[in-house]
Amino acid sequence: MTTLDIDFVRAQFPAFEQENLRGWAFFENAGGSYACGQVIDRLSRYYRETKVQPYGPYPAAKRAGEEMDSARTRLAGLLNVETDELSFGPSTSQNTYVLANAFRTSLKDGDEIIVTNQDHEANSGVWRRLASDAVTVKEWQVDPQTGSLDLADLDNLLSDRTKLVTMPHCSNIVAEINDVASVAKMAHAVGALLVVDGVSFAPHGLPDITATGADIYLFSMYKTFGPHQGAMVVRNHVRDQLENQGHYFNADYSDKRFTPAGPDHAQISAVNGLVDYYETLYAHHFGDEAGLSEKARKMNALFAAHEKALTDQLLTWLRARNDLRILGPVTADNRAATIAIQTNRPALDIATELADHKIMAGASDFYAVRLLEGLNVPTDSGVLRLSFVHYTSKAEIDQLITALDQVL
Numbered sequence: 001m002t003t004l005d006i007d008f009v010r011a012q013f014p015a016f017e018q019e020n021l022r023g024w025a026f027f028e029n030a031g032g033s034y035a036c037g038q039v040i041d042r043l044s045r046y047y048r049e050t051k052v053q054p055y056g057p058y059p060a061a062k063r064a065g066e067e068m069d070s071a072r073t074r075l076a077g078l079l080n081v082e083t084d085e086l087s088f089g090p091s092t093s094q095n096t097y098v099l100a101n102a103f104r105t106s107l108k109d110g111d112e113i114i115v116t117n118q119d120h121e122a123n124s125g126v127w128r129r130l131a132s133d134a135v136t137v138k139e140w141q142v143d144p145q146t147g148s149l150d151l152a153d154l155d156n157l158l159s160d161r162t163k164l165v166t167m168p169h170c171s172n173i174v175a176e177i178n179d180v181a182s183v184a185k186m187a188h189a190v191g192a193l194l195v196v197d198g199v200s201f202a203p204h205g206l207p208d209i210t211a212t213g214a215d216i217y218l219f220s221m222y223k224t225f226g227p228h229q230g231a232m233v234v235r236n237h238v239r240d241q242l243e244n245q246g247h248y249f250n251a252d253y254s255d256k257r258f259t260p261a262g263p264d265h266a267q268i269s270a271v272n273g274l275v276d277y278y279e280t281l282y283a284h285h286f287g288d289e290a291g292l293s294e295k296a297r298k299m300n301a302l303f304a305a306h307e308k309a310l311t312d313q314l315l316t317w318l319r320a321r322n323d324l325r326i327l328g329p330v331t332a333d334n335r336a337a338t339i340a341i342q343t344n345r346p347a348l349d350i351a352t353e354l355a356d357h358k359i360m361a362g363a364s365d366f367y368a369v370r371l372l373e374g375l376n377v378p379t380d381s382g383v384l385r386l387s388f389v390h391y392t393s394k395a396e397i398d399q400l401i402t403a404l405d406q407v408l
C-alpha cells in the first residue's frame with residue numbers, strides 16, 4: 001500500500017528550509033499552517049507579473065482574471081462542488097457574518113435556529129444574534145466530560161420550526177470528527193438547512209463537500225497551506241434563497257453575492273497553488289490520471305494514515321500521565337490531530353517553556369470560550385493546544401514528547 005512520502009511532502013514547504021525556523025517543531029497548525037511553495041510562488045508571481053486590474057482588455061489583465069477564475073474552478077473540483085457554489089471572502093469569521101445577515105430577512109415569526117457550544121465563536125455568535133422576539137435560538141450542548149455532540153440531543157431540539165442548524169465538522173479544541181452527513185439528513189428531514197464550519201477539519205484533508213450533505217460549508221485557506229482567504233461553499237439550491245449582500249447590480253454573480261468586500265485578486269489567484277500542491281503530491285504518490293476530487297480523496301487517505309500514527313503516539317504518551325486532562329477523544333480514532341489539554345498550571349507558562357525546547361505551541365481559549373465553559377475548563381488559563389498536520393514528522397513528535405516530559 002502507498003504511504004505518505006514525508007520527505008517529499010516537506011520538500012514542498014519552504015518553511016522547513018528557513019534558517020530562523022530550523023530545529024523548531026511547529027505545533028500551532030490549527031492557528032495557521034505553513035504555506036506550500038506552490039502558493040508562495042503563485043502569490044509572488046501575481047504581484048510581479050499581473051498586478052493590474054483583472055479582467056481588463058489587455059494581456060496582463062486577462063491573465064490575472066483567468067488565474068482567478070481557474071483558482072475557483074480547480075478548488076471547486078477538489079471539493080467536489082460546482083464552480084458557482086464556491087466563493088472567497090477575507091476570512092471565515094467575515095463569511096459567517098455576511099451569511100448571517102443574508103439569512104436575517106428570510107426568517108419568519110416562530111422560526112428556530114440550532115447552534116452548538118462546541119463551535120469556534122465564528123460559527124456561533126453571528127447566528128445567536130439572529131435571536132429576536134420572533135426567532136428562537138437553541139443550543140445543542142456538548143457532553144461536559146467528553147466534549148461530544150450527541151445526535152439524540154439534536155433530535156430533541158429539531159422540529160418543523162427549525163430553519164437552520166449550525167455546527168463544526170470538528171472542533172478546534174476537542175477535535176472529534178462529527179457525523180455531519182447524519183446531521184444533514186436529520187436537518188433536511190425537518191426542512192432545515194445545515195451550515196458547517198470546516199475550518200478545523202479541512203487542514204487534515206480537503207473534504208468532499210457533496211458527501212457531507214452540508215448546505216453551506218466554510219473553511220480558512222491560511223490553515224490549509226494556502227493564502228489568507230476564507231472559502232465558502234453555498235450550494236446552488238440555497239444561494240437564491242438568501243438575500244444578496246453585494247452591490248445590487250451584482251446580485252446575479254455567484255462570486256459576489258455574499259462578498260461585499262472587493263476580492264483580493266492575488267490571494268484568490270494563489271489558491272491555484274494549493275491545487276498545484278495536491279496535483280504534485282498525487283503525481284508523486286500515484287501517478288495515474290484521475291479527477292480532482294478523486295485525487296483529493298486518495299491523498300486525504302494518505303494524510304489520515306500518517307496523522308493517525310503520530311496522534312496515537314502522542315495520545316499514548318499523554319494518557320499515561322495523571323497530571324493533565326485530554327480534551328476530546330483520548331484515542332486516535334475519529335479525531336483530528338489537534339490535541340488540547342487542560343494542565344494543572346497556566347497553559348501559557350507551559351507553552352512559553354516549550355519554546356525553550358524549540359516547540360511552537362499555543363495556549364489560549366482559541367475563541368472557543370463557550371466550549372471551555374461547557375467542559376468546565378477555567379477560561380482565564382485556557383488550554384495547551386498541540387496541533388499538527390500531514391507535514392509533521394515522527395522526529396518532531398519525539399521532540400515534542402521529550403520537551404513535554406521536561407516541562408510538564
Ligand SMILES: Cc1ncc(COP(=O)(O)O)c(C=O)c1O
Nearest residue numbers: 091092093120122172199200220
Ligand atoms: C474552528 C474555527 N472556525 C473558524 C475560525 C475563524 O476563521 P478565520 O480566522 O478565517 O475567521 C477559526 C480560526 O481559528 C477556527 O479555528
